[in-house]
Amino acid sequence: MSRAKGLSALFRAAAAGRRAGDAHLPDLVNCLDAAVPSSSTSIKHSVNLPEPAKSCRKSLGDVGLSSQLLESSLASEDSSNQLKQQISFIICDNTSDGSPDSGGTSNDNYSGSLDIPWLELMSNKNLLIKRKLVSRERKQKWVFKMSQVPRFKQLIKLCGEKLGSEATLQVFGKLGRKTGVKEYNSLIAMCVVMARTTDDEDVALVEMSKAYRIFEKMREQGYQLDEGTYGPLLMYFIERGMIEEFHFFCGSIKDGNPNSLPRLGYYEMLLWISVDNEEMIQQLCDYIAADDEENIQLKENYLLALSETQRTNDLLRVLEIIDITKFSDLNTSNIFKLLGRLSLESLAEKFLLALKSIDSGSEKILKLIFSYASCIPNLAVEDVVLKFESLCVKFEIRPSLESYQELIKYCCGSHKVQMALDIVDQICEDGLSLSIDTLNCILNASEENYEYNLVWRIYSVICHHNLKPNAETFRSMINLSVKMKDFDGAYAMLNDSKKMNIEPVASMYNAIMAGYFREKNISAGLRVLKQMKLDGVKPDPQTYSYLIGFCDSEKDIIKYYKELKCSGIPVTKHIFMSLVNAYAACGQFEKAKQVLLDERIPVKILNELKSVLISALASNGQMADALDLYEKIKQAGGNLEPKAVISLIEYLHSQGDLNLMLQLLEELHDQGYWIDGCCRVVTFCVRKKHLSTAIDLLKQLKDKFYDDELAAEVLFDETFAIIAEEEPADVQFGVDLLQAIKTNIGISPSRKCLDFLLNACVKAKDLQNSLLVWEEYKIAGLPYNVLNFLRMYQALLACGDHKSAEVMQTKIPKDDPDVRDIIKAFQVTYPHFLEGEKEGTYAKSAPAKANKKPQVEEKKKNKKKKKKKKKPEK
Numbered sequence: 001m002s003r004a005k006g007l008s009a010l011f012r013a014a015a016a017g018r019r020a021g022d023a024h025l026p027d028l029v030n031c032l033d034a035a036v037p038s039s040s041t042s043i044k045h046s047v048n049l050p051e052p053a054k055s056c057r058k059s060l061g062d063v064g065l066s067s068q069l070l071e072s073s074l075a076s077e078d079s080s081n082q083l084k085q086q087i088s089f090i091i092c093d094n095t096s097d098g099s100p101d102s103g104g105t106s107n108d109n110y111s112g113s114l115d116i117p118w119l120e121l122m123s124n125k126n127l128l129i130k131r132k133l134v135s136r137e138r139k140q141k142w143v144f145k146m147s148q149v150p151r152f153k154q155l156i157k158l159c160g161e162k163l164g165s166e167a168t169l170q171v172f173g174k175l176g177r178k179t180g181v182k183e184y185n186s187l188i189a190m191c192v193v194m195a196r197t198t199d200d201e202d203v204a205l206v207e208m209s210k211a212y213r214i215f216e217k218m219r220e221q222g223y224q225l226d227e228g229t230y231g232p233l234l235m236y237f238i239e240r241g242m243i244e245e246f247h248f249f250c251g252s253i254k255d256g257n258p259n260s261l262p263r264l265g266y267y268e269m270l271l272w273i274s275v276d277n278e279e280m281i282q283q284l285c286d287y288i289a290a291d292d293e294e295n296i297q298l299k300e301n302y303l304l305a306l307s308e309t310q311r312t313n314d315l316l317r318v319l320e321i322i323d324i325t326k327f328s329d330l331n332t333s334n335i336f337k338l339l340g341r342l343s344l345e346s347l348a349e350k351f352l353l354a355l356k357s358i359d360s361g362s363e364k365i366l367k368l369i370f371s372y373a374s375c376i377p378n379l380a381v382e383d384v385v386l387k388f389e390s391l392c393v394k395f396e397i398r399p400s401l402e403s404y405q406e407l408i409k410y411c412c413g414s415h416k417v418q419m420a421l422d423i424v425d426q427i428c429e430d431g432l433s434l435s436i437d438t439l440n441c442i443l444n445a446s447e448e449n450y451e452y453n454l455v456w457r458i459y460s461v462i463c464h465h466n467l468k469p470n471a472e473t474f475r476s477m478i479n480l481s482v483k484m485k486d487f488d489g490a491y492a493m494l495n496d497s498k499k500m501n502i503e504p505v506a507s508m509y510n511a512i513m514a515g516y517f518r519e520k521n522i523s524a525g526l527r528v529l530k531q532m533k534l535d536g537v538k539p540d541p542q543t544y545s546y547l548i549g550f551c552d553s554e555k556d557i558i559k560y561y562k563e564l565k566c567s568g569i570p571v572t573k574h575i576f577m578s579l580v581n582a583y584a585a586c587g588q589f590e591k592a593k594q595v596l597l598d599e600r601i602p603v604k605i606l607n608e609l610k611s612v613l614i615s616a617l618a619s620n621g622q623m624a625d626a627l628d629l630y631e632k633i634k635q636a637g638g639n640l641e642p643k644a645v646i647s648l649i650e651y652l653h654s655q656g657d658l659n660l661m662l663q664l665l666e667e668l669h670d671q672g673y674w675i676d677g678c679c680r681v682v683t684f685c686v687r688k689k690h691l692s693t694a695i696d697l698l699k700q701l702k703d704k705f706y707d708d709e710l711a712a713e714v715l716f717d718e719t720f721a722i723i724a725e726e727e728p729a730d731v732q733f734g735v736d737l738l739q740a741i742k743t744n745i746g747i748s749p750s751r752k753c754l755d756f757l758l759n760a761c762v763k764a765k766d767l768q769n770s771l772l773v774w775e776e777y778k779i780a781g782l783p784y785n786v787l788n789f790l791r792m793y794q795a796l797l798a799c800g801d802h803k804s805a806e807v808m809q810t811k812i813p814k815d816d817p818d819v820r821d822i823i824k825a826f827q828v829t830y831p832h833f834l835e836g837e838k839e840g841t842y843a844k845s846a847p848a849k850a851n852k853k854p855q856v857e858e859k860k861k862n863k864k865k866k867k868k869k870k871k872p873e874k
Helices: 002-018 041-047 054-063 066-073 077-091 124-147 149-163 165-174 181-197 201-220 227-240 243-256 258-274 278-289 296-308 312-319 329-341 345-357 362-374 381-394 401-413 417-429 436-448 452-464 471-483 487-499 506-518 522-534 541-549 554-567 573-585 589-597 603-619 623-635 642-651 658-666 671-688 691-704 709-725 731-745 751-764 767-779 786-799 802-811 817-829 842-850 852-873
Strands: none
Touching (some): 227 258, 258 296, 278 312, 329 362, 345 381, 362 381, 362 401, 381 417, 401 417, 401 436, 452 471, 471 506, 522 541, 573 589, 573 603, 589 603, 603 642, 623 642, 642 658, 671 709, 691 731, 751 786, 767 786, 786 802, 786 817
């Protein structure tokens, strides 16, 4: 509460300071006054703001904002020079020679750098230089817009942290870069993040007051205050329950952008839900349900906030009353998605009937049906399609081509490519004209899901329905055929493309060539190049990238590189990468390093090429050089590409440097790459018996898979598979790992985990741990199956516990002949079990039946002998 009061005083004082020159201090605006009906007095009261207290006007000065001091100091020429020195100090990387305090002369070299205007006036004698500068300026502005937004945000963040937000704005003003909405928004977001992450209330007050000053500057300069500006600020107040500060900002936002009123309603609902103000929530719900057409957009935003916070009861009460026909298409779609998530089919049908009654249009209703069906939880893709079709039949609407295409995208995104092809068949049966772009989408999905064999079904659809494929279609189909290693089929498609009057392109030949090279069939790959030239198709940079990358001698590398230069083809990033990999594969590591010295390499891809070099050195046994280059990149403040980090982790397995692996793992910020790298480190920890580190990493992985139980289960299964594969098997480590997973991570082992561990017990002939693992099945609630009985029977045989093995054998179902064969194989493998055992066991019963006749004949002979002996006595 103290933070909230202090922040409120700050904002009020800042507002008072802004109006200090006015003779009369006007009342603050009611930010949402126009948004609610006059009857709802409590809502009006919630947004009315009292006049700022005069006693609060001192708090802004009490905080002692450095930004105010900096603003006043920058007005003078002396402070401007100080600012330049500070900037030069940062640019010089804080070196001692160029520091402001050093008193040296090195700063003089940079002192004039900030005095140069963005575009200096040139004399007529320097027209050429002027043209170059103009061209460079235009290029810099274009590049900034197109590709440097993340870098610019990072630059703003760095300047903001070093100099402060106010000084950063002055810096960009000095550099001639006009401060725009992106810059202001980045600084506001930075202030909010710093306020959110600090534990010091005074620091939070300072940061939020800075954000407010930047916000006010935007208003003064006439910028449109959109959600990207005020959203982070309002969310900060909502998270901390600062009601008064929230409404204070809403007033300023409304002044700067009256059109923001409906969107402010969204944040207001979030605020009342955050502070558990049930009275206000219910009043806003009544306002949404009111049967009038006032402020429909505001109602929609109230409803959106209500749906996102999962207040199901309030939501259902409102949905039962509202008139769906008055809402916009976007919010109607959101409502139907919500109905799908809650499985409210009766309400969805009610709304669909209402929309159809006013003739909303079949296309709109089809989109709503899809929105509903695709959001139903735990519904298989096939059932989603069936639900869509059944609702179309129920409301007598024929699916359109657009709705079918939405279903196809949904199926492809859900890894159900065959289902997408079924829909394609339905489209063709309905006589609709299928877009070739849709087929291209299915081809891409087939490649992503490794369903390469579907290419023939897709090709059949093209031929059967006389569709007109383009070059990209054939490239994708050729590529899929090559990945199936069906090179004859790929060549056949290439010939068919010529028959369809589709001009072959280099990418078609490249796909076949790359496939041959991957199979190490270099001669066949070169034949593709020859055919390519015979067909009059010019090689492109990708062609030479493959040719150079798969060279097995330095001579060939030089040959193709010269050919590349003679052809006039530009040297692309992939060419440089191929040169690095090719030289490294040939053992020419110094030449691989020299590739990076080429002056034609753009600065923006240099770090990526360094990462490729590190991967190439590591994969060819030059770990020392790879690690040395890695250290140089780190010292220069750079970062490795994720693929290079994965390569280093992979090849560090042999050196066993766990600390370095963990350091590399911290550099992977992309979740997919991090999971890949973490799994590799876990594998190393399990093989080298680093139990505590393995548990820590497994816990982190489990947290990453919080919404994917199947992926988490597979992860733990693979971990125990490593233990079962090792020679010799360390069963005790596996048991310790099992107990640690149960205790520290809170996960019960799966059946596969226990199966792998029991298999390890068999290999190690460890009776005690075999019995322990056997009990774990019961503890985990996993009923024993035939395979479990067989594996435990084998373990008991291997450990020499003959009595227990005999008992276990009686529990094994023997209806399956394969099971009986496995039991016999175990008995052959462990023959000592047959020695000294009593009759009646399964092992002895089979031989007893086989020897039955000889034993009977022996008894008959003995009887005859006895009779012969008795005759003389008579």
